[in-house]
Amino acid sequence: MDRGFLSNIELKTFKGRIYYALAVGFLLILALIVIFPFVYAFTSGLKGSIEIFKSGLNIIPRKAQWHNYSQAWESFKMLKLFRNSFIIVIGSVLLRMTVSVMAAFSLSHLRPFGRQLVMMAFLLTLMIPSIAYLVPLFVTLGNLPIIHKSILDSYWGLWLPYAADAFAIFVLKSFFDRIPSDITDSAKIDGASSFQTLVYIILPLSRSIIIILSILSFMNIWKDFLLPYLVISDPERQPITVRLFYVAKDYGVNVQMAAAFMALLPPLLIAILMQRYLKAGLTMGSIKG
Amino acid sequence: MxxxxxxxxxxxxxxxxxxxxxxxxxxxxxxxxxxxxxxxxxxxxxxxIVRAFQMSFQEVSLLGESKNVGFENYELIEKDPARKVLFENSLEFASWSILLGYAVPVVVAILVREMRFGKGFFRIVYFLPSVVPVSIAVIVWRFIYDPDAGVLNELLKLFGIKGQLWLYDVKLAKPSIVAVMTWGTFGTTTLIYLSSLLDIPTELYEAAELDGASPLMRIRHITLPHLAPVMSLLFVIQILAVVQVFTEPYLFTKGGPGRETLTPVMHIYNRAFGRADMGYAAAWSVVLVIILMVFSSFYQLFNHRVAARQQN
Incomplete structure (x- = not known):
């Protein structure tokens, strides 16, 4: 590894070694603090209902009560909660990517009349915080203009709001802009329609950016609380993030912890498995107001 | 090509x-x-967005017709006793969040950049809380903060410190919530700083070392100036985000104790969905957004001035 602000030779001196050991120590302690809630949820989920209230720093349970986990799984109906979350998130990501890819392709390669204006109108939504129009959004979803139907309490009420993401359009457009138009032109000469150009030329070339955006969207939508909390009031359809919080109070703390730990696993697993893509996407994705 | x-x-x-x-x-x-x-x-x-403006001048009825009331909603905001509380709470939340969370990612990123092994390990570990849904994190954290059986008070007891009420304490409620928010977001910020640090050409450090600059001077004169634009951007983003916070205080304390953790967005939420006063809530959101926009444009103006002066 190349040097940082300290050179490798400086690190080998006595002072350098002390500094390095202190830095590693600090980072490891910080890592412990950061991971602690996960570990604490896991081990508290294994404790008995009396043991969990015992005083003293007993992180590790005396005897692991694995049945807490199966009890939590059963009584919170976690399978259904996970299923609801997945339906909401996967539907939203698919719709968002479809809508954004098509719009970005049009803005970047078909370049119709007035495209700058359309792009500005998309980007405007990034500048206005979503709280500004949360209330009218709720009213709109409850009474759609023209057709006068309510999509509150249906998954469309979440899929549609999540599908509008100017950031994805912006990133995809900048990526498509770098694909030379000679490639799309030659496809056109060979008789490909715009749709074929998009599917057979553009999409394969931009697979990586689409995967990155999909993962980022997946995590952000999975995490979201306020919108699903407002839109879906039917407990049978609520995602895990909304439902679990409200039913948790009715059970013992140890069962709560077991359920919380299980609910943490899917996003954690995805973050760890997909970290190769995340690394590239995060720096790009997080500077978003 | x-x-x-x-x-x-x-x-x-x-x-x-x-x-x-x-x-x-x-x-x-x-x-x-x-x-x-x-x-x-x-x-x-x-x-x-258009409806937000329109609704702010209306008394909105979800079933029947909405009635235009002119500036009445805005006049009511001026009389709203919560106005002062919200302003103070936002200021305190923002201060706590800058105090607890602003410097941490910078320091951590500089330290991780210097690691010769295990960079990837730290990166992923610090990032993990960022993927956790807030509502699930709150279930775990409110037990950590529990005044009777929580691990935090047990830890304090080891050092002979009296247990605290944390989320139920007027003084500690805000910092306790901000600490959880920092836990959930500092990893992402660290990654942003880290990727910016990796852009610094190592030749700069080499040259500085040859000229006899101590490690601290290298940080002061190379690393920090390089990070300055990102730090300035993240400063304003962090303040904008914390003023708009809703989920954490809503789930932890519902705005309590008293009104200690009531935030502007929670106030809007309560008015719109608790009291079904949508027009008033819309007027509040318009006011909030205008304040935020004025703040960020003043901040940018100020920033440009400073940057321009430094170049002269």
Missing amino acids: KITYPLHATHFVDRSFSGLAYRLSRHITGYLFLIPAIIVFGLVAWYP
Whole structure:
């Protein structure tokens, strides 16, 4: 590894070694603090209902009560909660990517009349915080203009709001802009329609950016609380993030912890498995107001 | 890479692709591909944005007709006793969040950058809390903060410190919530700083070392100036985000104890969905957004001034 602000030779001196050991120590302690809630949820989920209230720093349970986990799984109906979350998130990501890819392709390669204006109108939504129009959004979803139907309490009420993401359009457009138009032109000469150009030329070339955006969207939508909390009031359809919080109070703390730990696993697993893509996407994705 | 065609070939391309019929069909297909996005944005963004302004001048009734009331909603905001509380709470939340969370990612990123092994390990570990849904984190954290059986008070007991009420304490409620928010977001910020640090050419450090600059001077004169633009941007983003916070205080304390953790967005939420006073809530959101925009443009103006002065 190349040097940082300290050179490798400086690190080998006595002072350098002390500094390095202190830095590693600090980072490891910080890592412990950061991971602690996960570990604490896991081990508290294994404790008995009396043991969990015992005083003293007993992180590790005396005897692991694995049945807490199966009890939590059963009584919170976690399978259904996970299923609801997945339906909401996967539907939203698919719709968002479809809508954004098509719009970005049009803005970047078909370049119709007035495209700058359309792009500005998309980007405007990034500048206005979503709280500004949360209330009218709720009213709109409850009474759609023209057709006068309510999509509150249906998954469309979440899929549609999540599908509008100017950031994805912006990133995809900048990526498509770098694909030379000679490639799309030659496809056109060979008789490909715009749709074929998009599917057979553009999409394969931009697979990586689409995967990155999909993962980022997946995590952000999975995490979201306020919108699903407002839109879906039917407990049978609520995602895990909304439902679990409200039913948790009715059970013992140890069962709560077991359920919380299980609910943490899917996003954690995805973050760890997909970290190769995340690394590239995060720096790009997080500077978003 | 730019592919160049022989002259006669581009001529052929130009002629067949520039006819009126071709251009017209290109604009039409262009808009065909834009239609889904335009419909979706219109429905869930543009129309609600316009409606927000409209509703702020109305007494909104969900069933019957809405009534125009002029500036009445805005006049009510001026009389709202919560106004002062919200302003103070936002200021305190922002201060706590800067105090507890602003410097941490910078320091951590500089330290991780210096690691010769295990960079990837730290990166992923610090990032993990960022993927955790707030509502699930709150279930775990409120037990950590529990005054009777929580691990935090047990830990304090080891050092002979009296247990605290944390979320139920007037003084500690805000910092306790901000600590959880910092836990959940500092990893992402660290990654942003880290990727900026990796852009610094190592030759700069080498040259500084040859000139006899101590490690601290290198940080002071190379690392920090390089990070300055990102730090300045993240400063304003962090303040904008924390003023708009809702989920953490809502789930932890519902705004309590008293009104200690009531935030502007929670106030809007309570008015709109608790009391069904949508027009008043819309007026509040318009006011909030204008304040935030004025703040960020003043901040940017100030920033430009400082940057311009430094260059002279």
